[in-house]
Amino acid sequence: MARAASRCTLARTKRELVLPEIDPFAKESLEKEWEFLCAAVSPVADPERLRLLFASGLNWSVVLELAGEHGVLGMLANRLEGEGYAGVPEEAREKLQIRMREQHVFTLGMTAELFRILEGFSGARIETILVKGPVISLLAYGDSAARSYVDLDLLVRHRDIQGATQRMLALGFEPAVAVSAIRAGKIPGEYLFRRKGTQRAVELHTERTFRYYPRAMRMEELFARKRQLLLDRRDVPALSLEDELVLDCVHGSKHFWERLMWVCDVAALVARHPEIDWGKAQQAAAAVGAERMLRVGILLGALLLGTKVPEAIAEQVGRDRRSESLSRQSARWLPYAGGAPRPLRGRAMYRVNMGGGGVRGLAYLTRLSLSPTDEDWEEGAEERGSWLWEAARRPFRLLRKYGSGE
Numbered sequence: 001m002a003r004a005a006s007r008c009t010l011a012r013t014k015r016e017l018v019l020p021e022i023d024p025f026a027k028e029s030l031e032k033e034w035e036f037l038c039a040a041v042s043p044v045a046d047p048e049r050l051r052l053l054f055a056s057g058l059n060w061s062v063v064l065e066l067a068g069e070h071g072v073l074g075m076l077a078n079r080l081e082g083e084g085y086a087g088v089p090e091e092a093r094e095k096l097q098i099r100m101r102e103q104h105v106f107t108l109g110m111t112a113e114l115f116r117i118l119e120g121f122s123g124a125r126i127e128t129i130l131v132k133g134p135v136i137s138l139l140a141y142g143d144s145a146a147r148s149y150v151d152l153d154l155l156v157r158h159r160d161i162q163g164a165t166q167r168m169l170a171l172g173f174e175p176a177v178a179v180s181a182i183r184a185g186k187i188p189g190e191y192l193f194r195r196k197g198t199q200r201a202v203e204l205h206t207e208r209t210f211r212y213y214p215r216a217m218r219m220e221e222l223f224a225r226k227r228q229l230l231l232d233r234r235d236v237p238a239l240s241l242e243d244e245l246v247l248d249c250v251h252g253s254k255h256f257w258e259r260l261m262w263v264c265d266v267a268a269l270v271a272r273h274p275e276i277d278w279g280k281a282q283q284a285a286a287a288v289g290a291e292r293m294l295r296v297g298i299l300l301g302a303l304l305l306g307t308k309v310p311e312a313i314a315e316q317v318g319r320d321r322r323s324e325s326l327s328r329q330s331a332r333w334l335p336y337a338g339g340a341p342r343p344l345r346g347r348a349m350y351r352v353n354m355g356g357g358g359v360r361g362l363a364y365l366t367r368l369s370l371s372p373t374d375e376d377w378e379e380g381a382e383e384r385g386s387w388l389w390e391a392a393r394r395p396f397r398l399l400r401k402y403g404s405g406e
Helices: 031-041 047-054 060-069 073-082 090-123 133-141 158-170 179-183 219-225 241-254 260-272 278-287 291-305 311-319 321-336 344-354 358-370 387-402
Strands: 129-131 152-155 173-175 191-195 201-205 227-231 234-238
Touching (some): 031 060, 031 073, 060 073, 060 090, 073 090, 073 133, 090 133, 090 234, 133 152, 133 227, 158 173, 158 179, 241 278, 241 291, 260 291, 278 291, 278 311, 291 311, 291 344, 321 344
Parallel strands (some): 129 234
Antiparallel strands (some): 173 191
């Protein structure tokens, strides 16, 4: 859609949420298409509402482009297939089915790649955990190919990152971060690897790269609670249900909840798994300072997709009015799929509030503002650059990147 959301005027499905004016997309109002998309991908089906929206005269090109931008083509396809594609124009149905075949082929290749990596790590005695991607697709939608993803995300302990890097090189992957920088102990945003000549990418994460946890990720506790999931008839290491939920909420918060896919993941995970232990989920969130991130993720599902807030945490959610305001703020901007970047001041306040507000929130913002990643490294200084110099440069880079509209 070439970031179509950045060129459109959208009215939120909730009448009290009105988006700011942006250039219209093809002179169309996307209110109907956005409302239909939210209804179609919701884990709580409302056939009557879908029928009414079908009859409202949808622009199917816009529906498919919005679904693609928001990463929910698979969820949309499943819902429409369940309805027998009734009322869907043939051209739109064919386009959607083509996209889904492409997604399934890509997923098969990534699954095979995953098994090779897990075998390689096991042989090198490197413990790992698969997160997001195929895991959340399986847990939230019952099918590892239902949800689109572009890379595999694996957790490893920071002490194992050099061994993991060597194993990835042996498996034919090329690092996006210089090996010399990794050896020097430089910490990028993630350790990205790509297989040359393909679209296959793998990100390795450690307790030091997960900067967007308000408090340090407790890697040893995550490994202690990990479990095995059956993925294409093979066991793969995964987080506990509660830890995966918290991680997904932190990830959505990191990206300002700019894609409907992340809201769907959390909503579907909650709706599909009544066995979630909410006491453990809240403890896991509190341990890393992500209580508000968890609440916002759940509230967004209720606001956009019509899911229910679990009774076990309804009282806590109700007491935290800031969570409600943050979820409404995110819902206003979410249809743009990140095409209308927030100004620096707005981003900063969002981080403060999402980090818990007050002193906690300011500490979170300060840490994020001064924690350099590979984007802050000077060219040619990957091995020898000073952390203090990189930290000092980072706020100015962020100001240049996000502060032009201030």
